[in-house]
Amino acid sequence: MAEDTVSLRNQGTDTGEIGFDGTNVTYGGVAIGTVSSGAAGADLSISFNAAATSAAVDALIQNLTYANSSDTPTSSRDLFLNVRDALGDSFVETSFARIDGAANPFDSVYVVSNSTPSFVDLDGDGDLDLVVGDYGGTLHSFENTTPHGA
Amino acid sequence: MTAPTLTDLNDVTFAENTVNASPQLIDVDVDFADAEGDFDGAACA
Numbered sequence: 116m117a118e119d120t121v122s123l124r125n126q127g128t129d130t131g132e133i134g135f136d137g138t139n140v141t142y143g144g145v146a147i148g149t150v151s152s153g154a155a156g157a158d159l160s161i162s163f164n165a166a167a168t169s170a171a172v173d174a175l176i177q178n179l180t181y182a183n184s185s186d187t188p189t190s191s192r193d194l195f196l197n198v199r200d201a202l203g204d205s206f207v208e209t210s211f212a213r214i215d216g217a218a219n220p221f222d223s224v225y226v227v228s229n230s231t232p233s234f235v236d237l238d239g240d241g242d243l244d245l246v247v248g249d250y251g252g253t254l255h256s257f258e259n260t261t262p263h264g265a
Numbered sequence: 266m267t268a269p270t271l272t273d274l275n276d277v278t279f280a281e282n283t284v285n286a287s288p289q290l291i292d293v294d295v296d297f298a299d300a301e302g303d304f305d306g307a308a309c310a
Contacts, residue, residue: 148304159310161308163305168302177290177293178290179292180290182289183279183285198297201306204268204299205269
């Protein structure tokens with residue numbers, strides 16, 4: 116929400132300290148990444164460089180801050196935090212479960228061959244929707260309605 | 266490849282006037298670890 120600001124504390128540049136000038140982040144005085152946004156309800160995003168270590172990211176997360184500009188703030192917030200390392204691993208693990216019958220959103224799609232299902236962001240909301248063809252030559256589209264972060 | 270881990274993340278409560286006055290640290294005891302320790306091009310969001 117516009118009243119929320121997630122940011123970083125500027126500890127300093129001594130050993131083990133996180134430094135933050137509003138854009139650049141340092142750990143022990145060495146630049147480890149850059150920060151974008153986080154103010155007025157926008158998501159905070161930090162991009163790391165090769166100097167970032169596990170200890171540096173640990174210190175960075177411990178220096179995350181929250182501020183609220185409203186005199187009548189919404190009473191509670193959920194903070195979603197994820198870190199993706201250079202190999203693409205993150206906290207969010209992907210798992211799959213089979214859905215049959217009416218619970219299957221693709222139950223009405225009958226394909227024989229060359230259906231060529233593809234995931235694309237059809238509505239530009241930042242998640243992937245599905246387009247799949249059927250044996251009659253019709254293209255079906257399915258909007259991904261899962262809330263972000265779920 | 267090993268996924269990074271985050272432990273000891275706890276709920277926190279702030280008074281309205283406190284978060285109005287200045288930013289507050291969310292959790293200084295949370296622990297992050299990553300076995301590979303390779304963050305070149307990585308991200309936190």
